[in-house]
Amino acid sequence: MSHTPTPRTALVTGGTSGIGEAIAIALHDAGHRVVATCFDGVEDPATWRDAQAALGRDFRVEPVDVADYDSCQAMAARLQADGIGIDILVNDAGITRDATFRKMDKAKWDAVLRTDLDSMFNVTKPFADGMADRGWGRIVNISSVNGTKGQFGQSNYSAAKAGVQGFTKALAQELARKGVTVNSVSPGYVGTSLVMAMKPEIVESIVGQVPMGRLGRPEEIAAVVAFLCSEGAAYVTGADIAVNGGQHMG
Numbered sequence: 585m586s587h588t589p590t591p592r593t594a595l596v597t598g599g600t601s602g603i604g605e606a607i608a609i610a611l612h613d614a615g616h617r618v619v620a621t622c623f624d625g626v627e628d629p630a631t632w633r634d635a636q637a638a639l640g641r642d643f644r645v646e647p648v649d650v651a652d653y654d655s656c657q658a659m660a661a662r663l664q665a666d667g668i669g670i671d672i673l674v675n676d677a678g679i680t681r682d683a684t685f686r687k688m689d690k691a692k693w694d695a696v697l698r699t700d701l702d703s704m705f706n707v708t709k710p711f712a713d714g715m716a717d718r719g720w721g722r723i724v725n726i727s728s729v730n731g732t733k734g735q736f737g738q739s740n741y742s743a744a745k746a747g748v749q750g751f752t753k754a755l756a757q758e759l760a761r762k763g764v765t766v767n768s769v770s771p772g773y774v775g776t777s778l779v780m781a782m783k784p785e786i787v788e789s790i791v792g793q794v795p796m797g798r799l800g801r802p803e804e805i806a807a808v809v810a811f812l813c814s815e816g817a818a819y820v821t822g823a824d825i826a827v828n829g830g831q832h833m834g
Contacts, residue, residue, distance in 0.1 A: 592722075593617045594813065595663075595670045595709055597650050598677030599643075600632040601774040605727065606802035607674050612641050615674065619644045619663065623677075624655060632644045644668075650703035651695075660710035669718070670711040672813045675704055675748075676726045680778075682737045693740045700744035704751045712759065721764035723811040725752050726805075727824060730771040734834045749824050756822035757774040759782070765821040767812050772828025775799040797831035 598604035599620025603713025610618045620643050622629050629645035636643050646662065649655040663670065678700045679699045704725060715721025730738055749768050758767035766777035773779055773790045779799065781788070791798060808827055811817055826832065 587802070590815070591615045591617065592671035592697060592720075592813075593619065594672035594674065595621070595707075595711070596674040596676055597617045597621045597648070597703065598623075600629070600645065601804050602778060603771065603774060603802045604674075606806035607676060608643065609636075609641065610806035611644065611672065611674075611813060614810050614814070615803050616813075617644075619646055619668070619670070621646050621648045621650070621659070624649045630809050640721050648707075650675075650707055652696035652704045653702075653709075654694075656674040656703075669698040669714055671715065671718070671720060672724075672811060673683070673708060673715075673721045674724045674726070674813070675707055677703060677707075677713070678726065678744075680738065682741070683736050684758065684828045685739045696740040699742050700741065701747045701751075702749060704755055708755070712755070714763040715764045716759055716762035719763040721759070721762075722817075723752075723759075723764065724809050724812050725766070725768045726771040726809075727752075727768045729770050729826065729828045729832050731810065732770055732824070732834050733825070735776070752824065753822045760821055765812070767815065767817075767820060768824045769805060769808055769812070770824055770826050770828070771800060771805045772826075774802055774805060775801050776802060780830065791816065793831055798822060798829065800827060800829060 594616045596608045598624040599608040612618045633645045648659040725748050727748040728745040730742045734742045735758035752768040
């Protein structure tokens with residue numbers, strides 16, 4: 585009996601940078617066809633795609649605004665028109681707009697809730713029924729350690745990422761008998777360009793809170809996601825997997 589995994593088609597939002605890029609690469613290396621999304625109007629899809637092609641990786645890149653329902657519907661329509669069905673969905677795209685609640689304005693609140701939480705509905709809606717109809721699917725939503733424990737100056741982000749976990753558990757129950765698993769992964773602080781752009785003393789103070797004494801690596805998050813998307817994870821659903829070096833154990 586062959587143990588070669590069945591190649592599937594994966595969609596990774598925010599797949600052209602940071603943790604999303606590591607996830608896209610891990611799923612590609614696992615033998616799947618990967619569609620990565622980039623932020624419509626901000627990122628140039630061709631540059632990233634060509635750089636990956638030079639490394640022997642073939643990706644399709646779709647520009648989309650995950651905070652905009654119509655933009656997500658249009659992306660889904662383009663994929664459907666090309667005969668592409670999505671078997672694996674990784675909702676990774678997210679932003680931060682940090683401020684203490686006292687100084688937080690409505691724009692910062694709305695931007696994070698729309699991009700980090702409304703995107704769960706906007707992107708998952710066009711693909712979940714197809715997975716259920718085919719009797720196989722994997723949905724992995726990227727939450728955060730701060731969705732579990734909260735974080736000073738991140739009432740918007742913490743609320744959104746806690747919402748991601750709640751959404752995951754509810755949808756997991758609805759799709760469990762359809763052969764579709766739904767899980768979330770909650771990274772701690774990972775050495776992406778976003779984190780490394782912080783002041784060195786802030787990064788140092790964060791590392792001081794982590795029992796392992798270091799930041800996570802994007803590929804360490806990606807490895808967990810790749811497992812959850814595999815055949816071997818068929819009995820894992822409704823779970824939130826913490827990958828934070830022991831920073832928070834809840």
